[in-house]
Every structure is written in structure tokens, then in C-alpha cells.
Amino acid sequence: MILDGKVPSGRIEEKWDKHRFEMKLVSPANKRKYKILIVGTGLAGASAAASLAELGYNVEVFTYHDSPRRAHSIAAQGGINAAKNYPNDGDSIWRLFYDTVKGGDFRAREANVYRLAQVSNNIIDQCVAQGVPFAREYSGYLANRSFGGAQLSRTFYARGQTGQQLLLGAYSAMMRQVGLKKIILHTRTEMLDLVVIDGVARGIVTRNLLNGKIESFVGDAVVLATGGYSNVFFLSTNAQACNVTATYRAYKRGAFFANPAFTQIHPTCIPQSGEHQSKLTLMSESLRNDGRVWVPKNPGDKRDPRDIPEDERDYFLERMYPSYGNLAPRDIASRAAKRVCDEGRGVGPTGNGVYLDFADAIKRLGKKVIEERYGNLFEMYERITGDNPYETPMRIYPAPHYTMGGLWVDYNLMSNLPGLHVIGEANFSDHGANRLGASALMQGLADGYFILPYTIGHYFATTKLEKVTTDHPEFKKVEKEVEERIKKIMSINGKKTPTQFHRELGKIMWNYCGMSRNEQGLKTALELVPKLREEFWQNLTMVGEEGDLNIVLEKALRVADFLEFAELMLWDALERNESCGGHFREEHQYPDGEAKRDDENFCHVAAWEFTGVGNKPIRHIEPLVFEYVPLTVRSYK
Amino acid sequence: MGFFSYLRSSILSKIVMAITGAILVLYVIVHTAGNLLIYFGKDTLNSYSAFLHSLGPILWIIRVVLILSAILHIITSIKLKFENWGAKPTKYAVKKYLKAKFSSRTMIWTGLMVLCFVVYHLLHFTFRTTNPQHYYPEFYQPHNAVSSVILERFDVYRMVVLGFKNPLISLVYIVGVIIVGFHLDHAIQSMFQTLGYNQKHYFPTIQKCSTGLAIIIVICLISIPISILLGLVGGGI
């Protein structure tokens, strides 16, 4: 099937304005007749919930956390992009659009990206009005800094906690509506399935994590804002609870999953120290503004980094990408780091690490300035590793961080299932095959504050919805399926814990579908994953009760979905027989190791349709047309 | 509830604690300074005392303000304490304090002990019920008198000296004053914090001054019974 992204006609600068005018409206009096279910309370979910409730819709919000403020958006450190051009360095909506399309290696929908760049400025306005304490100059004006993948300073930031401050802004806007009784908030409630009635998404089935109660909720639209699936790698920079269940369940109910193989590996994470490790910690990309990345020139050089003389160091990013240097985009920087480590020049006990050195910056700017800029990050590094980065270079290594893939949505952020809207990292739309730094916050908030509130109204105004309640047989059927699945998991009487399965799955995925992939490896993984999944259903050990707070059961349910989802990801990686952005197929590279796209055959979105567990899903495509940013080889040299 | 409706508010209660506390602290400072006049001899102290008595209605206003402050301070503190106990029904099996000093954690107890001490102090020196035998009048000739008029006034000096010559009474006073010191150590800086005067630049100084002032008051006050016991003051009586 050829999918239609429903991109409005007209010149790209006018598409969104024209579309906004053409969309049908719901009158204020009618808005309160609609109920919207929003799953997830990160930047996208919270901002959408607040904005929709302000408009007058009835909103119910679901989070598996104890508080909506715990969502993992909170961990974003570096900043948020906007095309304000305050520094007068040549930025514009057009340039942000161009950078994002190019940064995404030409695998995103042009019109979506342009709209994202357009609303980026409104986001900054909105956040400032909410009281987000962005960094300021002495004059009181907003401060900007540069970030990976851009040659100008367009990033707004609040120390190293931009994600936290933006999330708290959206969270407080949402809590205001909870206080006004416009939003019903369900905490410690995990969505376990989607209910589709006559082809239309009408509700969800959840599990109350405190008492195991399975409940149904009905709505006129369902919004998934459930984030990404980097935890399929077990070790990633995502939070412990981040999982694929909500989007994967929607996929199993008929929503298409787009580009699942597009995962981003972040270059600046603290390297793994041992088997016990539960997660990888990201060090903000902003560190690359002042830090210089290097490895010893000679393989196996085990000297103290401070004793290695200048001429025996290889500042490989500066050497390979002279114009962007240490600020090369994430996928490029990550692969470069992998390449030098594969050459045996990696540092640290595992050999999987490169230095990020601040000695020059400290010499140039003084320790005080560096402390002001990165103090909290340096402290965090020291806490985790026990090394002091003011004295000795940091060690960093790439780690899974963000997933560009997600549920397929059209220009209105609605999936192929009418009524099912997907926003933020959970959808696939704006970042193509690679996301630029400081763009995730921008996209999450753009979707929630400024896009979904318009498009969802259009959906209501143009759709006749039957009145249904949770007594509908379809709800009962899904509830029963969920209950049976839980019973089945509880009854497996095996030996291995859910975490063990998760760790094994992660290893398979990292080895065969990680930073670089090849046909043979992917085929191997396609054999290993179903085997592991089979073992899971035979040999899982389970404790506790299903009707109680049961952390093992929670984990097992998430791992069970990862085990199915992993296969989908492998299929996508295998079928996309080209390299682009974060998806690097070893068969397709230029002699210097850069990714080689195949625009003739793969200039499209691959959206997968579920056909049964273990079966190969059906691959649909949405062709991508680049009218405004000509397809070029992405070069950062 | 009228005036006492402030008790419903956590922060207003604290502010009442701080303001009444401030009044009491000021009184303690003035009282300490007055007591030190003992070192200037019998005449100075006794004429200071006579001066205070001569204030008449003003003295009574001061007394009423002090009594009201003390009552509000006590009522409010007890109400706060009960609420605080209620807010932490289960104690930690292991608890390590990071900042809270011994003096901070014992405010309610030092406070109640100070109350007992003040009651005793009033019975002893103001109502003169515990040791009425120390009460003597003094006959003196005013400095500015034109003729040899002899006037009568209360001999505070003699009363204090006779009282503190009793080691037991001195001990009660020394212990009582040290307890007051502990109470003040926390109280003075706490007052500034509660009333909203805490800024990174000067608050550490306020905290040090709080302890310093408490120590000075304690030293000044206990120096009197010690000096009397050692015979340095009031040897002639």
C-alpha cells in the first residue's frame, strides 16, 4: 500500500497556515462533549493535555509514574532549538528547516519539518510565559548556545536541565487544569492495550500498578505520547521504565509502525563499567562545544592521557570533519568513535571509550567559566566514575539514546487508525533517520502545544462518532485478552528473571542492530530473537501476586513486548538496504566510511503492518518528495 | 476565633513565635545589661532599680507586653509541637542529623525549662516569696539633695548578694541561664529566618552572631553568682 501523508498543497511556507484555515472547527460549547485520552505525561503528553483542556475538551491523562513530573523528558540536558535568530548569526525558519531535513538524512517529511521550524519560536514564547528560567544575559535578554549539527547558536537552555524546566512548565500547566477539574489524572496506571471499534480507536485498557486492577477507559480520541523504545537495547540512556508497550500494542491493533530501525546512538555517554550496569548515563552534547574528542594515535597506548604528548593524539573529529569538528552530528560522531575503537585505539578498561578533553578550554577560558557552563555535568561524571574531569579527560562512548522511528502518522499527527493520534518521540514524523541535538524537546512541545490542538479538532469536526461505553463487547474482549496474558505470564514456572531476558535481548540488538548493521548479522538476530522469545514463555520465573504492586510482573510485561518488537525492528533494518542517518548498513558506505544513501530505492518511509507474532509484517511505503531541500550527500566536512 | 485565628496558619504561627520571641530576647538583653550594674556597686544598682519602679504605668505596660508575649509564645509553641509530632508518626530506626543542632532539636524542652526557671526567678526576686528574709530596705541620701534628707528604697544589691551566697540558689541560676543560652542559640537566628531575612551573603553571619550573643548573655549572667560566691562582689554583706 502506498500511504498518504495528507500533506496540504501549496508552497511549503503556506501549507500550515492554509491547513489551519481549512481545518474544520469545533465550537466552544461542543468541545466539552468530547473526551480525549492521553497516555504519557512527558513534554508531548503534558503540553497536549494542558492545551486541550484549556480549549475546553475533557481530558484524561495516564502515566505509570507516581507523578506526571517523572516522565523521561525531564532528563534532557542540553537545550531546545528555535529559529529566533537572536544572536543575529543568520538563522531563520528556513535554515532550521533545512538543517533538520539534512540532519535527518532526507528521510523526514518536508512539510512536517517546515511546520516544526515555524512553531519553534512560539514554543520559546510559551515557555518563557510559563516561567521557564532560561539562561539570560546581563541585559535580561535570552541567551543562546551552539549545539551539535548546527553552525549557529539557536539553542535555548536552562543550565544543564533544560528538559526538566520545560517539562515542569508543561507539567504545571497540566496540573493547573487538573486543579480546575478539566483533566482527570491517573497515576501509576499503565496502558496495556488499545481498543479499536469498527476501525476507530476508542479507548484503552490499563493496569493499575498499585493493585493490579484491569480497567477500561473510553474516549473520542486516543493520544499516545509514550516516548521511544531505546530500551530494546537494555542499556540505553532511557529511564528504567521506558518501554514500547503502548505503541507496540497499538501496532498489534492495526496501527502502522514506521521506520523502527531508525535509532539514534548518542556520542557522549559514560562508558559501561560492568555487567551489573542498569543504564548508561548521557553527558550533554553541549560538552562538545568546549571539549575536544581524541584517542591516542597508536593502538594499545595505555599511558595516562595527560602523559600522551600532543603529536601522539588524534583529534579525530576535527581531523575528519574540519568544518564542524567536535560538533559533528550525533550519528556521524558516534560512528567515528566506534571506528577508532574498532581500530584498537579506544581508551579505558574496556577499550570502548574516547577522551573528551577540557584541558584546552580550561586553559583558554579558565576553570571558573567551565565550571559555570558544565559544573553540574562534571560533578555527575565524577560521582559515577570517580574521576575528576577538571584534572583528567572524560571518557565517553556512544549509547542508544533516542528513536526516530515510531507509529506512522499523517500531517495531522493521526495514525492510519482513525482517532489514534501519536505525538512526541512516539511518532516517526520529524527527524527522519537522525535527530539533531536540542530538537527532541522542540518536537515534543510543538506537537503538544501547537499542532495537535488544531488537528484533533478537525478530526472531531469531520468524524461522526458512535456513542460507546466500556460495556461494549470489544472492550470486554480486549480486557479479557489482557487478563489472560497476565495470567499466562504469572503461570510460567521457569528459572530466568525478566531482567535476564531483557539483558540478553539487549545484547543481541546491540551487536546486530546497533551502531552498524549488516545483512548477515540481522538475519542471525532474526533467528536469535524468536528463540529467546520462545524461551521467555517457557522459562520465565515469576513471583508475587497479579493483584498487588508487582515490579517483576510490570517488567515481564514490558520485556514480553520488547521481545516481539525487536523482530519488527530487525525486519526494518534488513529491508532498508541502504545507509542513512542512524541506520548504518555496512554494505553501503563510501570509502571513507560515510553512510551511502540509496535515494532511488529508499527515499520513503517504511510503515509496517502487523500480521501475527513471528510472522513477517507487511511493509507499506510513504514516498518522500524533496521539493525544497535538494537531495544531496550529507557532508559535514 | 478572632485574634487566635493565626493559629490555623503554619507560617503565621511561626511569625508569632518570632515576634514574641524577639520581644523576649530584647527584654533579656536589657535585663542582662541592667544586672551588670551590680559590678558598679550597691548605689548604682539600687538607684537603677528605684528608677525602674518610678516608671509607674510605663513599667506596667512593659510587664503586660512581656506577659502577653510569653503566653502567646508558649501557646503557639505547644500547638506547633503537637502538630509536628503528628506529622512524623513513625520515627526512623537510624537517624542522622545533618544540620539540626542539639539546641534546635530541644527547643520545646529548653523552652519549658526556661519557663520553670522564670517562674522561680519571679518568685525569688520579684514576689520575694521563696526567700523573704533577703528583703531589706535601704536608707540613703540622694546625691543632689540640698539638705540631709534620708530616703528609703529597696536594697536590691543586698538581696542579690544574699541570695547568690547560697550555693544551691546560685547553681539553680547558673543551670537556668545556660538553658536560656541554648534556647537563644537557636532562637535568635531562627527569628531572622522566619521573618524572611535570609540571604546568602549575610545569613551565615547572623547565625554566628546568634550563637555569639547567646554565649555573651550566658557569660554575663552567670558571672554574677560566680563573682558573689567567690567573694569578688558584695564581700561586705
Place this chain on the structure above:
Amino acid sequence: MKITLHIWRQKNSNDKGHFETYHLDNVIEDMSFLEMLDVLNEKLVAEGKEPVAFDHDCREGICGACSLTINGIPHGPEKNTTTCQLHMRKFKDGDEIWVEPFRARAFPVIKDLIVDRSAFDRIIQAGGFISVNTGQAPEANSILVPKQNADNAMDAAQCIGCGACVAACPNGAAMLFVAAKVSHFAYLPQGQPERKRRVLAMVEQMQKEGFGNCSNFYECGAACPKGISVRFIALMNRDYLKASYSEEKLEFAEKE
């Protein structure tokens, strides 16, 4: 490293709860405290026993989900560090560690080390926001914020809502949490129109939730993993006093 753990186990809110002792032999210095508990839990699950339930998520010290009172200090002995960022190299071989939930009446225990901190969410609902609808915002640079004020606001806004302040306070008071939010907005021009209403509403809710009063122990600031200063409590006291005798107070009282 060998570590002996005394961990609070409590089946549910009605259970009385008790300590249970566990011995771990292969604790590695590079482990975080929670990874050490992961190892314990894996062991327990493999033995068919219920693992120790504790809240955690981001494991990088920002989500505020992790809690635990470790050897009598919320988030353990290291200054300005959440439990998830506390590493075992801060302990010695053979150490005995007492692990308890955050204790306060307003934070009832749900299970083992998990407590209910939803009171914080309700305090934010009461007034921890600036009432601006999406779309109302003026151009960002039309609101100037002196750098000093922005820095002060950020110092306060760093609060992660973990509840360590309440856990550390002998009175179970939430003053630092409330003060951090009140001060965050008090330092910004955007926060001025609602300044008085906000402090009245948030303090009112704080009291309704059953938190204790402030005794100026300053335990909260010392235990705060983000190092939020108690000077914000002073600021809140001042704001509250001003608000208590303002027109906003009369209006607020009527609404109540």
C-alpha cells in the same frame, strides 16, 4: 565488597512493617546504590522471593522518583546526590546499611520502600503554575529578566520533587518544596500577577496534606539532592506574611 543490608519490608499500607537483613558478597565499587539493590532483587526473584519494591526511574538524578533513607539520611550520605547517583565506592567493605522509606504522615508507605508522594502534585495543582494558556504568550524577549533573578529562579526551580526535604525534616514539613516553587516564580516578572494568591493557595494545600511546621532545623536544605537553599523558605515566609494582609487574602478566604 561485602555489605549487610537491613531493609524495611512492608507488604502494604496496613502492614506494620519490619526490617529484614540481607547479605551481599559481590558488591562492586562502580555499582550505584540502586544497582546494588537490583542485584539483591535478582537474587531474591531467582530464589522465588518477592523483591524489594522501591521507586526509581531515570537513574541520572533528575526525575525525583528514587527515595530511600540510607543510614538515617534521605538519599544517603553523599551531599547533593540522589540515591540513584550514590555509588558503592562511598561505602566500605563490611559496612552495615540501614534502608528505610521516606517517613512522614503525608507520605504513607505503599509497599516496602515505596511511599505515596502525590501530596506534592496536589500542592502544585493548588497554585504552582503561571496561569497562561497556550497561545497567550508574548514575544519571549519582551519579558526581560535580570540575570541575577534568572539565576535565583533557576536555583529554586531545580527542585526534583523527590521529597527528601520532608523525609529529612523531624517535623515532616514540606516547606522547602513549597518554597522552591513559590520562589521560582517570585523571582520572575511572569510570576508577579499571581504571586500572593500562589503562596496563599500552596501553603493552604500544604497544611491540608498534613505536613508539619518549620522549626528552622535546616535539615531539608542539607538533605536536598539539588542543594536548594533554605533561604527560599525565608522568602516564602515574607511573601506569605505580605499576602496574608492583602486584598488577595480576602478574596482567597471568600473562595475557600
